[in-house]
Structures are given as C-alpha cells and as structure tokens.
Amino acid sequence: MQGGGPLSPLRSRGRSALLKRASSMRSRPTDSERLLLGRLGSGTLGLKFRFKHVLGDRIADFYCPALRLVVGLSGDASVWPEFRFLRLEAPQTISAASACADAVSWEMEKAVAAMAHRYAFRGGPPPPRPIWVDKAA
Numbered sequence: 345m346q347g348g349g350p351l352s353p354l355r356s357r358g359r360s361a362l363l364k365r366a367s368s369m370r371s372r373p374t375d376s377e378r379l380l381l382g383r384l385g386s387g388t389l390g391l392k393f394r395f396k397h398v399l400g401d402r403i404a405d406f407y408c409p410a411l412r413l414v415v416g417l418s419g420d421a422s423v424w425p426e427f428r429f430l431r432l433e434a435p436q437t438i439s440a441a442s443a444c445a446d447a448v449s450w451e452m453e454k455a456v457a458a459m460a461h462r463y464a465f466r467g468g469p470p471p472p473r474p475i476w477v478d479k480a481a
Contacts, residue, residue: 358401366403370396376417376434376441377405383445384415389452399427406448411455415448428455 373381373395384393384406397407399414402423406415413428421429430451435441 359398362398362401362403366396366398369403374434376436379435379438379441380406380415380417380432380444383441384448389445389449391452399424408452411452411459413448413451413455415451 377395381395383389385395391408391410393415394407394409395405397404399407404414404424405417405419407413407427408415411428412426413430414424415430415432416424417432417434419431421431428451430448432444432447433440435444
C-alpha cells in the first residue's frame with residue numbers, strides 16, 4: 345500500500361523536491377522580490393521574515409512565523425486558509441517597495457492587535473512585541 349502518512353517515502357520525496365525548488369528560488373530572486381527582501385529581510389519591521397519558505401505543499405514568498413503571516417507577490421489567499429495572507433503588487437521601484445513594506449507593517453499591527461485581543465481572553469502568553477511599539481509603554 346502506498347501511503348500518504350506524515351513519514352511516507354512518497355511524501356518525503358515530494359517535500360525534498362519542494363525544499364530544493366525553494367532553495368533554487370531563493371538563490372535567484374526576481375527584481376521585485378529583491379526590492380521587497382531589502383525591506384522585509386533586514387528585520388527593520390521588528391519581526392523575522394523568511395523568504396521562499398515551504399509551508400505544507402506550497403512555497404510562500406515571505407513568511408513571518410511569529411504572526412503566521414504570509415506575504416505574497418502572486419497567488420491567491422484561498423490557498424493559505426490557515427494563515428493571515430497579504431497580497432501585494434510586485435514592486436518595480438524602491439519607493440514602491442517602501443509602500444509595500446508599509447502595507448506589511450500595517451498588516452503586522454493588525455495581526456498583533458488581534459493576537460493581543462485573543463490572548464487577553466485565553467490568558468495565554470503575550471504576543472510578540474515588534475520594535476515599532478514604544479518600549480516605554
């Protein structure tokens with residue numbers, strides 16, 4: 345019987361191929377990805393973003409694990425139902441990349457607010473504190 349369990353050889357071969365493809369995509373980013381990577385990958389927004397990260401059977405353009413936020417330059421939100429998804433137009437200029445980073449920052453603020461609200465009622469751990477939050481508060 346050929347299985348589809350978590351450790352089946354068929355599944356691990358597919359995952360291995362996906363990891364190789366993501367690695368290849370990371371080594372050859374498009375101009376748009378390179379521009380946005382300069383804004384998101386440097387950690388200037390306060391949280392870590394992964395570039396071309398494998399999630400399940402898909403590759404996310406950018407992924408923030410702390411917020412479970414997928415940022416896509418192409419694709420559809422319906423393929424990421426278990427994550428927050430932000431679709432951006434591919435930036436062609438540095439100023440457009442800055443505008444995209446602003447949109448990501450806004451989405452991050454909404455995600456942190458939603459997490460804080462959710463954790464307040466569950467009594468769980470506090471959400472991550474991005475650097476843009478006033479540390480004196």
